Amino acid sequence: xxxxxxxxxxxxxxxxxxxxxxxxxxxALDGLEPDERARSWMGYDAAFxxxxxxxxWLGLTLPREHGGAARGHxxxxxxxxxxxxxxxxxxxxxxxxxxxxxxxHKYGTAAQQAFYLPRICRAEAFFCIGMSEPGxxxxxxSIRSRAEPVADGWRLNGxxxxxxxxxxxxxxxxxxRTSGTxxxxxxxxxxxxxxxxxxxxxxxxxxxxxxxxxxSEVFFDNVELPHxxxxxxxxxGWAQVSAELAFERSGPERLYSSIALLECxxxxxxxxxxxxxxxxxxxxxxxxxxxxxxxxxxxxGKLAAGGSPATEAALVKDLGTELEQLIPRLIGDAxxxxxxxxxxxxxxxxxxxxxxxxxxxxxxxxxREILRGIIARGLGxx
Numbered sequence: 464x465x466x467x468x469x470x471x472x473x474x475x476x477x478x479x480x481x482x483x484x485x486x487x488x489x490x491a492l493d494g495l496e497p498d499e500r501a502r503s504w505m506g507y508d509a510a511f512x513x514x515x516x517x518x519x520w521l522g523l524t525l526p527r528e529h530g531g532a533a534r535g536h537x538x539x540x541x542x543x544x545x546x547x548x549x550x551x552x553x554x555x556x557x558x559x560x561x562x563x564x565x566x567x568h569k570y571g572t573a574a575q576q577a578f579y580l581p582r583i584c585r586a587e588a589f590f591c592i593g594m595s596e597p598g599x600x601x602x603x604x605s606i607r608s609r610a611e612p613v614a615d616g617w618r619l620n621g622x623x624x625x626x627x628x629x630x631x632x633x634x635x636x637x638x639x640r641t642s643g644t645x646x647x648x649x650x651x652x653x654x655x656x657x658x659x660x661x662x663x664x665x666x667x668x669x670x671x672x673x674x675x676x677x678x679s680e681v682f683f684d685n686v687e688l689p690h691x692x693x694x695x696x697x698x699x700g701w702a703q704v705s706a707e708l709a710f711e712r713s714g715p716e717r718l719y720s721s722i723a724l725l726e727c728x729x730x731x732x733x734x735x736x737x738x739x740x741x742x743x744x745x746x747x748x749x750x751x752x753x754x755x756x757x758x759x760x761x762x763x764g765k766l767a768a769g770g771s772p773a774t775e776a777a778l779v780k781d782l783g784t785e786l787e788q789l790i791p792r793l794i795g796d797a798x799x800x801x802x803x804x805x806x807x808x809x810x811x812x813x814x815x816x817x818x819x820x821x822x823x824x825x826x827x828x829x830x831r832e833i834l835r836g837i838i839a840r841g842l843g844x845x
Contacts, residue, residue: 469761477537484520492551496812497550497810498812498815509589522564529568544719555628559588564583567580579656591679593608594606596624606645617688619657621639621683623681627827636654638652717787717828720784720821727810729745731810798810798814
């Protein structure tokens with residue numbers, strides 16, 4: 464059953480990080496156009512990621528012996544909120560920092576932790592997630608990619624799709640079948656770290672409607688992996704990936720994908736006469752955002768307490784992406800109600816971009832149907 468989502472406050476010592484991050488971003492992102500800021504956690508800039516690493520802002524929750532800062536989940540929440548609110552290009556390191564590193568820290572061997580975690584903290588190792596497969600959608604239990612045990616480790620065959628930044632990443636953490644068949648559903652699944660430079664790995668980027676190529680198809684043709692490619696226990700992949708998805712689904716990135724558009728529209732409105740319709744639109748957006756932020760903070764609190772709030776995270780992700788998709792529609796309608804006031808070009812470009820990509824917000828990290836199934840199970844309704 465789902466636990467109560469309690470109101471949670473960011474501790475003062477973590478809130479103090481906000482001013483330092485905000486000052487850095489004001490300088491680092493000076494001159495970045497709103498439509499570029501709108502890409503934020505899909506915006507790839509490895510040099511920017513290295514700047515964050517130099518300041519100790521990658522691996523905030525990891526132990527110092529692995530290159531981290533030994534801070535808590537609230538410090539990472541503050542950092543994430545500031546990065547996304549400013550529209551920083553965080554895509555290069557985002558997956559590695561958000562979920563690959565915590566996964567390796569929780570389930571990996573001492574050797575895996577010593578090898579991968581410092582590299583993630585230095586922005587030298589970027590990761591992608593190998594979950595979705597052609598013909599499977601968000602039904603991860605139907606995975607067919609297979610790793611067979613061989614004398615020297617594992618032999619991997621299969622494919623993944625909609626893999627964010629696979630063509631720019633060094634490693635993939637892939638959920639694959641190591642025993643049984645697809646009919647076994649949750650049984651027989653394992654997670655493997657795949658070096659994407661290995662022979663037999665081929666990657667094909669997929670261009671989206673906005674002309675970007677964030678996603679890729681990845682193919683494995685008899686890829687030879689060492690024994691220590693396995694994370695955790697063989698056959699325990701379903702439980703591990705469920706814990707991993709709580710990190711992916713709960714954070715502020717499920718609230719702020721349209722924030723650059725909101726800020727650009729507010730700047731436009733400040734130069735206009737007062738309008739009741741605009742105030743109503745803004746009030747609706749802010750009321751929902753305030754509630755969702757409080758919910759996301761509550762999930763961060765549960766993670767900080769050592770919990771694995773998969774159901775709560777699914778709820779935040781479902782409602783958060785719904786708001787992210789609603790914002791472009793509400794702002795587009797608001798602009799349409801004032802046809803005598805031509806919007807500035809940066810605002811129109813940002814709106815056009817988000818109108819093109821916002822349908823994907825409820826797909827990434829699990830479709831709405833999958834999430835509502837998780838929520839229903841958590842509530843004991845199925």
